[in-house]
Amino acid sequence: METIKYSKILDWGTILKRPSYDATGIEKKVRAILKDVRQNGDAAIRKYSMKYDHVELDNFLVKKEEFDLARKAILPALKQAIETATGNVRKFHKIQSVPQRIIETMPGVSCWQRPVAIQRVGLYVPGGGAPLFSSLLMMGIPARIAGCSEIVVCSPPGADGKLNPAILYVAETLELKKIYKIGGVQAIGAMAYGTESVPSVFKIFGPGNQFITCAKQLIQRDGISIDMPAGPSELAVFADKFADERFVASDLLSQAEHGRDSQVILVTDSAGLAKRTKIQIQIQLDKLPRKKIATKALRACKIIIVKNPDQALQILNLYAPEHLILNCRNAAELGRSVVNAGSVFLGGYSPESVGDYASGTNHTLPTNGFARSWSGLSVDSFLKKISFQRLSKSGLESLGASVIAMAEAEGLQGHAESVRLRLASL
């Protein structure tokens, strides 16, 4: 942990620079797997599942019995928790639906946008260290609300050939039936190009390591779109002297335990709070099961001491964190000055964890500075809006001359002619 005093610093761009990851090294490998899956379908999937997940599967699709077993394996307390989270996430995402509105821009010229669900979407749920069933919740609920007609889920099986029961349980509660036990680049390839078992989709969602990210970048060239560019998870906290340092430390640690490359930044206008938080981090770190990971992530952690909350906001808006906690007095007021962040947590009783799981907001958020220009996942991510226009004869009569004048000024006589012909026929 490095402590930086505001007054010393001129070049915030450099201080706040995220480590950049060069994917060129893995691109060749990823490209080869995608090509193989595209050409050889299930046979290629089987090959890479053996190689990387050490599992041999005849069928990738999860069967009814597996859902039944999973349901029985989940403890009632977790079921209750998932129900609460589902309810909140649903409520928050349902209000995002926007009705269609027709406007007459001129008499006889009607225009509107119709929101239409993306018909076929793919959701990737990573396995590895933590079984992220919450990610499935955060993708599946808006997909359902948008009304996507085909929702395909891929997740890597364990060495026993099974998926984590919580993932299956969440899938069942969301009535997602096409769950495939496929992970890694081969899963992205399967959903992008389709195989004998796995249907192809139009847009692929979900977090993942740098191989998944690279695969998602590559398939875009073939017309499949993706949720957002991904990087390591991030948290920035602004805390003032009134903040409880135990809370601040626990928030920083909850981010640090995600992965060794997690980004953690504390900005404060209180040198005292900075000191107290550092001590608390040490105390709490010792009790953490994922201590090793968190310790590595904390090495790159920065504590920035500023003069006042305004300076803090300047720096935080420049950094554009995925998650931002404002643990201070007047947090709601200060929150109005946030212009670059994925999700913001206001006050002392809004830890990042609540947004990760159950407050209702989506936890799939822009990282790596993309919060400057990207939103987190929402119902909109599973929709596109198709424009419509309908002109009556009199509508074209009113508008025609303008279209002809502009088309001719752009040197596009064919465009002008398509209007002129119609006007002449009236």
Place this chain on the structure above:
Amino acid sequence: METIKYSKILDWGTILKRPSYDATGIEKKVRAILKDVRQNGDAAIRKYSMKYDHVELDNFLVKKEEFDLARKAILPALKQAIETATGNVRKFHKIQSVPQRIIETMPGVSCWQRPVAIQRVGLYVPGGGAPLFSSLLMMGIPARIAGCSEIVVCSPPGADGKLNPAILYVAETLELKKIYKIGGVQAIGAMAYGTESVPSVFKIFGPGNQFITCAKQLIQRDGISIDMPAGPSELAVFADKFADERFVASDLLSQAEHGRDSQVILVTDSAGLAKRTKIQIQIQLDKLPRKKIATKALRACKIIIVKNPDQALQILNLYAPEHLILNCRNAAELGRSVVNAGSVFLGGYSPESVGDYASGTNHTLPTNGFARSWSGLSVDSFLKKISFQRLSKSGLESLGASVIAMAEAEGLQGHAESVRLRLASL
């Protein structure tokens, strides 16, 4: 033009396949220019402006006098047309603004999304054959409505070192002041990384050739986002026997004149209409100033004869065209079955040209099949939505147990601890 009868065809995927473009050949060149601009700023811009636009400029920024001259050069009819178009596009885009809505997902758990303009955006207006001032209109208006605080425009100057007056006139009417006479890959690099003259931006918009497209793909790796993946422009028309073949032919030609790689498809349930349209195309083609370009584009044009409108819609939804004209009876009703398209034109008096310029809808639309999962440009493209949540003590008391249960099930004790600590303090 190839005519295909529905009954003969099994593999629509192959028939509708767009030509794919391999950018690997140009990527090296584009990468080198971007790197040079990033390292050497204005000096690099100057070098490439000389090399590719054959122009030597001391200052890239358009001066007040240039705006004055441009204003005087525009004929009153074009001024009137631009005013009409601006009014309609503004009206259609203004209704896209969504108000912020706070929801209590549980007592004491408040969540909302705040739409915030992307602070700094860059708009690229291509030069070349046609001076596309309409593109500036279609990007500038939603950027203004969203409230972007810095809007940078780049466009390649002619050999005389000047921009087309219509581009400057549109810029002035939209109160866009930072117009730079820079084109090509160097313009994308300047806006992405900033130079002594040109401010860096967070998101870059605008059409362009394959070099521009490649540059836009590459800068994304450095955290700058782009409007959408671009490909050649496309039009599909469905026409029945009641359609006027002169109108149908003129629409197909207006798309074909865009560029040699333009995609044009006619789907019809009337062999007679197909025949009549072919004849009309030949007649109208001869009068077209851009005949050469249109002729090349028409070589790849497909005429598909189907059994009925339902089959037409199946094919069209599979193809997912950028522009779709339904020139038939009951167009509005048929339009309800469109699920994959960028912008749809209903009836005989709604040629694509009206949407290109002045009906009010945006003409920046998804191509290359991306209409399956992308929307056209809208006010949303210039915004991001930041999530907020605020929990009261009692809110955390209600929600805490669920968060702890889910965090523990995902093996993230640090996440659980950040809630537990707070609950213990209450």
